[in-house]
Amino acid sequence: MEKLNKLFLTLLAASPAAAAQTPQTQPNVVFIYADDLGYGDLSCFGAHRISTPNTDRIADEGIRFTNAHAVASTSTPSRFSLLTGIYAFRQEGTGVAQGDAASIIHPDTYTLADMFSQAGYATAAIGKWHLGLGSESGAQDWNGEIDITPADLGFGTHYIMAATADRTPCVFIENGRIADFDPSAPVEVSYRGPFEDVPDYHRTPVTELKLRSSNGHDNAVVNGIGRIGYMKGGGKALWKDENIADSITAHAVEFIREHSDGPFFLYFATNDVHVPRMPHERFRGKSPMGLRGEAILQFDYSVGQILDALEQAGIRDNTIIILTSDNGPVLDDGYADSAAELVGDHSITGGLRGSKYSAFEGGTRIPAVISWPGRITQPSVSGALISQIDLFRSLASIIGAELPEGAAPDSHDLSEVLLGADTTGRDWIVEWSYTISVRTSEWKYIAPNDYPKSLSWCPGIETGTDPAPQLYRLPDEHTNVAPQHPDTVAELQKLLEEIF
Numbered sequence: 262m263e264k265l266n267k268l269f270l271t272l273l274a275a276s277p278a279a280a281a282q283t284p285q286t287q288p289n290v291v292f293i294y295a296d297d298l299g300y301g302d303l304s305c306f307g308a309h310r311i312s313t314p315n316t317d318r319i320a321d322e323g324i325r326f327t328n329a330h331a332v333a334s335t336s337t338p339s340r341f342s343l344l345t346g347i348y349a350f351r352q353e354g355t356g357v358a359q360g361d362a363a364s365i366i367h368p369d370t371y372t373l374a375d376m377f378s379q380a381g382y383a384t385a386a387i388g389k390w391h392l393g394l395g396s397e398s399g400a401q402d403w404n405g406e407i408d409i410t411p412a413d414l415g416f417g418t419h420y421i422m423a424a425t426a427d428r429t430p431c432v433f434i435e436n437g438r439i440a441d442f443d444p445s446a447p448v449e450v451s452y453r454g455p456f457e458d459v460p461d462y463h464r465t466p467v468t469e470l471k472l473r474s475s476n477g478h479d480n481a482v483v484n485g486i487g488r489i490g491y492m493k494g495g496g497k498a499l500w501k502d503e504n505i506a507d508s509i510t511a512h513a514v515e516f517i518r519e520h521s522d523g524p525f526f527l528y529f530a531t532n533d534v535h536v537p538r539m540p541h542e543r544f545r546g547k548s549p550m551g552l553r554g555e556a557i558l559q560f561d562y563s564v565g566q567i568l569d570a571l572e573q574a575g576i577r578d579n580t581i582i583i584l585t586s587d588n589g590p591v592l593d594d595g596y597a598d599s600a601a602e603l604v605g606d607h608s609i610t611g612g613l614r615g616s617k618y619s620a621f622e623g624g625t626r627i628p629a630v631i632s633w634p635g636r637i638t639q640p641s642v643s644g645a646l647i648s649q650i651d652l653f654r655s656l657a658s659i660i661g662a663e664l665p666e667g668a669a670p671d672s673h674d675l676s677e678v679l680l681g682a683d684t685t686g687r688d689w690i691v692e693w694s695y696t697i698s699v700r701t702s703e704w705k706y707i708a709p710n711d712y713p714k715s716l717s718w719c720p721g722i723e724t725g726t727d728p729a730p731q732l733y734r735l736p737d738e739h740t741n742v743a744p745q746h747p748d749t750v751a752e753l754q755k756l757l758e759e760i761f
């Protein structure tokens with residue numbers, strides 16, 4: 262029934278306008294989604310202690326956005342909102358997903374990938390998924406075919422990590438099945454307890470560990486690294502963390518080559534720079550910031566491979582590249598990888614308060630760049646207020662796709678902003694962390710909430726929550742001026758009530 266509903270919506274939306282577009286004129290879209298990359302982490306955003314020349318190439322020939330925001334300060338809700346155009350707080354269970362979570366996006370939800378495929382695009386999801394798989398949590402058929410995958414959400418092809426590199430299962434899923442499946446080592450996954458016959462982190466000799474945990478990450482040990490969740494088996498299908506970037510990048514490049522006749526939509530979600538940071542050996546020693554810096558270099562290398570593939574295929578001019586991050590950055594995220602010790606004077610958030618997990622700007626303000634050499638010919642920097650929730654309707658507008666009734670209800674068309682014609686952007690955007698916030702160009706209102714102000718399992722992280730209403734006159738996020746501006750507080754509270 263769910264499938265029928267979606268088919269019906271799709272038929273309804275097959276507008277003459279979309280059908281009239283010929284594959285040759287529609288731009289390809291490559292969406293590069295970094296993980297936990299901060300506002301201060303790229304040289305095109307002012308970083309001096311690291312150089313990211315490939316990402317800078319995109320910024321240099323396109324638009325660099327200095328006031329762009331992820332929808333949430335963690336991965337799953339940000340990705341959910343991006344792909345559905347629905348605020349994650351509207352649906353239960355959109356918090357950080359475990360590796361055996363069921364599909365968080367219902368197959369009858371009209372997704373960004375549905376929009377592209379309906380418009381005649383080839384579509385692919387490659388890299389980190391983290392939106393659940395299958396119809397029932399903990400009941401996936403890991404050794405057979407998984408019943409709900411990105412294939413049911415508009416993606417023609419996928420090569421993904423089910424959740425994060427720090428969560429089991431540590432295998433890639435390719436078109437519904439474990440990639441390089443090893444029949445001699447069937448996979449079992451548990452988030453309830455260890456497998457008797459498989460040594461977990463506490464039963465593994467320290468000499469066999471490549472990386473020690475600083476918090477959690479003490480269940481299964483795969484490739485000498487402790488993970489969240491237990492697993493058994495996998496054999497030759499198990500990933501080697503050092504090769505994750507190369508392997509997803511190779512799949513992305515292959516997809517580009519195979520679809521160079523276009524149009525295509527590539528959702529390329531990197532594992533970098535999420536923990537465990539274990540980049541390929543060739544990046545070792547290349548950054549004074551250690552593993553976290555090397556993971557940024559590896560991310561930039563992947564970006565370069567994508568750019569080269571587009572150039573070699575002769576399709577760079579007619580390809581829109583959007584590069585951004587799913588949430589703010591963090592130093593110690595549960596592994597003793599010396600990120601905090603080696604960061605030096607590099608500010609991962611570019612000086613913003615808070616970080617990943619935070620309602621402050623550091624949690625959600627992220628780097629964002631767009632290029633489309635055939636259309637955006639004047640490089641610029643835009644201070645327009647934008648949110649990733651708006652990419653859905655903006656991209657629909659750019660490719661001339663009509664959306665079915667009810668699709669992407671929270672997304673606004675900001676195509677003029679993305680293409681540089683409008684530099685104002687949204688009047689307000691909404692953000693989600695442990696509480697809800699609304700941000701305008703001048704103010705940030707953080708709704709009161711009893712959640713702890715810091716995370717016990719992530720030292721020094723400010724959640725930004727407070728039992729009292731908080732109002733900041735940006736860019737200052739240190740002086741709560743709610744008592745002095747009751748009218749503004751009331752106005753922003755009313756706005757949030759209307760949105761809820």
Ligand code: NG6
Nearest residue numbers: 335336337357476477478594595718
């Ligand atoms: C936390 C993990 C962290 C990371 C995060 C999700 C611990 C101590 N911390 O629970 O390492 O995996 O979840 O990050 O386990 S996200 O970017 O995918 O949202």
Ligand code: CA
Nearest residue numbers: 296297336587
């Ligand atoms: Ca993330």
